[in-house]
Amino acid sequence: xxxxxxxxxxxxxxxxxAVNVRARGRSVLVVSNPLxxxxxxxxxxxxxxxxxxxxxxxxxLQTFRAHAExxxxxxxxxxxxxxxxxxxxxxxxxxxxxxxxxxxxxxGGVTRGKKFPGEEEFLGRGISxxxxxxxxxxxxxxxxxxxxTDSAAHEADFLREIGCEVTYFSRPKTCAxxxxxxxxxxxxxxxxxxxxxxxxLRPTIAPTDLFPGLALENGYVAVDRKMATSLPGLFAAGxxxxxxxxxxxxxxxxxxxxxxAAQWVAAHRKxxxxxx
Amino acid sequence: MAxxxxxxxxFDAAVNAAPLAMVDFWATWCGPCKMLSPTIEALAGQYDxxxxxxxxxxxxxxxxxxxxxxxxxxTVVFLKNGVEFDRKVGxxxxxxxxxxxxxxx
Numbered sequence: 001x002x003x004x005x006x007x008x009x010x011x012x013x014x015x016x017x018a019v020n021v022r023a024r025g026r027s028v029l030v031v032s033n034p035l036x037x038x039x040x041x042x043x044x045x046x047x048x049x050x051x052x053x054x055x056x057x058x059x060x061l062q063t064f065r066a067h068a069e070x071x072x073x074x075x076x077x078x079x080x081x082x083x084x085x086x087x088x089x090x091x092x093x094x095x096x097x098x099x100x101x102x103x104x105x106x107x108g109g110v111t112r113g114k115k116f117p118g119e120e121e122f123l124g125r126g127i128s129x130x131x132x133x134x135x136x137x138x139x140x141x142x143x144x145x146x147x148x149t150d151s152a153a154h155e156a157d158f159l160r161e162i163g164c165e166v167t168y169f170s171r172p173k174t175c176a177x178x179x180x181x182x183x184x185x186x187x188x189x190x191x192x193x194x195x196x197x198x199x200x201l202r203p204t205i206a207p208t209d210l211f212p213g214l215a216l217e218n219g220y221v222a223v224d225r226k227m228a229t230s231l232p233g234l235f236a237a238g239x240x241x242x243x244x245x246x247x248x249x250x251x252x253x254x255x256x257x258x259x260x261a262a263q264w265v266a267a268h269r270k271x272x273x274x275x276x
Numbered sequence: 277m278a279x280x281x282x283x284x285x286x287f288d289a290a291v292n293a294a295p296l297a298m299v300d301f302w303a304t305w306c307g308p309c310k311m312l313s314p315t316i317e318a319l320a321g322q323y324d325x326x327x328x329x330x331x332x333x334x335x336x337x338x339x340x341x342x343x344x345x346x347x348x349x350x351t352v353v354f355l356k357n358g359v360e361f362d363r364k365v366g367x368x369x370x371x372x373x374x375x376x377x378x379x380x381x
Contacts, residue, residue, distance in 0.1 A: 081307060081308055082307075082308045082311060082366070082367040083367075084311055084312075084315070084367055084369065086314060086315070091311045092311075093307030093308045093310065093311045093367070094307060095307055096304075096305045096306060096307045097307050098307050098310045098311050123348075123365065123366075124347060124348045124351065124363075124365030124366065125345075125347055125348075126347055127348070128347075128348050130306070130307075130308065132305060132306070132307075133303075133305070133306040133307065133308060133309070133348070133349055134306075134347070134348050134349060136303065136305070136334070136335065137334065137341065137346065137347060137348070137349070182345070182347060197347065212368075212369070
């Protein structure tokens with residue numbers, strides 16, 4: 001079912017956007033990693049959120065999430081891999097799933113970690129970002145998984161289940177991928193593993209990889225006062241648009257982005273009917 | 277000609293006879309492949325009579341996928357009379373494909 005708005009990211013910015021899309025009577029799907037994998041989850045105390053000092057990051061996230069659920073937002077757990085705009089519809093792929101929406105709000109946070117040596121070079125020749133997509137091509141072969149989250153560990157289990165021989169690198173710091181015509185091995189933090197494919201499962205994919213052509217400013221997603229990006233129907237909010245990397249700022253930007261996205265859908269989607 | 281769904285048995289005869297062909301390797305369990313699908317279908321219509329546009333399900337035709345060294349899907353391979361001359365890996369906008377097709381018509 002197509003949604004009016006699809007939100008990428010389930011942190012403060014994404015949840016605020018979702019609540020405000022619902023406040024405008026539009027349907028919204030939030031695609032995110034599990035709440036516990038949000039960087040805020042580990043904050044022991046947040047003291048600068050107006051009126052509610054002293055909460056832990058986990059308490060804030062749970063409260064925000066409950067609010068968004070109550071507002072009627074829908075949720076899907078997973079990592080967004082690709083996007084494409086066709087006509088006035090955004091298509092977004094999540095694992096083996098594809099969702100459609102009239103507008104997208106990107107709240108993917110800050111992408112941590114640069115690409116590894118060999119990653120760009122071997123793309124499509126033994127580098128993959130999607131275990132469910134490419135795993136079947138490596139049945140009975142040795143593969144490596146570079147994972148930074150519990151979800152990544154689950155994807156490694158999936159690869160084992162379908163018959164891949166998996167070496168799992170948990171939260172590697174420095175890796176290098178090498179080979180000839182295709183990948184043959186990967187070395188992470190001094191350990192080398194033979195691999196026909198290296199699955200790189202970062203918590204978030206860089207905005208410019210998700211949205212080719214997206215304009216950046218000082219390394220962050222460029223937005224205007226309405227949180228509109230350089231691409232039609234794509235809005236952004238939160239840490240991905242730059243500092244300060246604070247909850248209040250993310251929530252405020254999420255509100256604007258959510259309202260702008262709802263407004264965009266009303267103006268551009270003649271087929272979307274009256275708000276529900 | 278409309279979009280072709282190739283079986284291994286008929287693949288060679290079809291692409292060898294085509295001065296220009298574009299083949300999308302895909303699978304049902306691949307989200308990005310599903311996303312690319314409407315673009316490939318549109319191109320099949322757009323290049324009707326000019327280029328052969330087809331799809332290969334890597335799950336049903338693993339031999340073809342192996343032969344072309346498909347290591348990540350979607351992969352789109354371009355051929356002239358059966359000989360590969362270019363390929364694109366991953367979801368891309370339609371003009372990434374039309375630029376290759378137009379330059380080789």
